Amino acid sequence: xxxxxxxxxxxxxxxxxxxxxxxxxxxxxxxxxxxxxxxxxxxxxxxxxxxxxxxxxxxxxxxxxxxxxxxxxxxxxxxxxxxxxxxxxxxxxxxxxxxxxxxxxxxxxxxxxxxxxxxxxxxxxxxxxxxxxxxx
Numbered sequence: 001x002x003x004x005x006x007x008x009x010x011x012x013x014x015x016x017x018x019x020x021x022x023x024x025x026x027x028x029x030x031x032x033x034x035x036x037x038x039x040x041x042x043x044x045x046x047x048x049x050x051x052x053x054x055x056x057x058x059x060x061x062x063x064x065x066x067x068x069x070x071x072x073x074x075x076x077x078x079x080x081x082x083x084x085x086x087x088x089x090x091x092x093x094x095x096x097x098x099x100x101x102x103x104x105x106x107x108x109x110x111x112x113x114x115x116x117x118x119x120x121x122x123x124x125x126x127x128x129x130x131x132x133x134x135x136x
Contacts (some may be wrong), residue, residue: 001037004030026052027097034070041074047081050120057087060128063120065113072103072111075092080126098126 004023006012016023022040024033042106048070052063065121077100084094106122108115 001033001046003053022046037061037070038074041070041076045079050123058085060124062119063124065116065120067123068103068111068116068119071119072116077102078123080123082127101126
């Protein structure tokens, strides 16, 4: 999933389409993108940044409710993925896959936008935890 403006970009558009990324209009709730994500997850894995964006410096941003909502509706596990990098062009990138979690693992009885936001925050807690004794 990625912001819709990337899909319209002359530079990034072909890459976006090559990876069959789902365009998301981020100025509100893009129900069509959510439905497409749920359908896609029935067939293949999908990468979703819980923050709804990426960061240039590795700093943590607040989670959006989309990750929890999509995972619950698709009834699929979430595999938190830590991306360790030095943020340099052609620098090293290390991907660390954590144990899968399910929305039901968090123990909520009722689900709302706030609950889905909290699920995203808990997934980010896993992503940003110290790995191999070093800081993320």
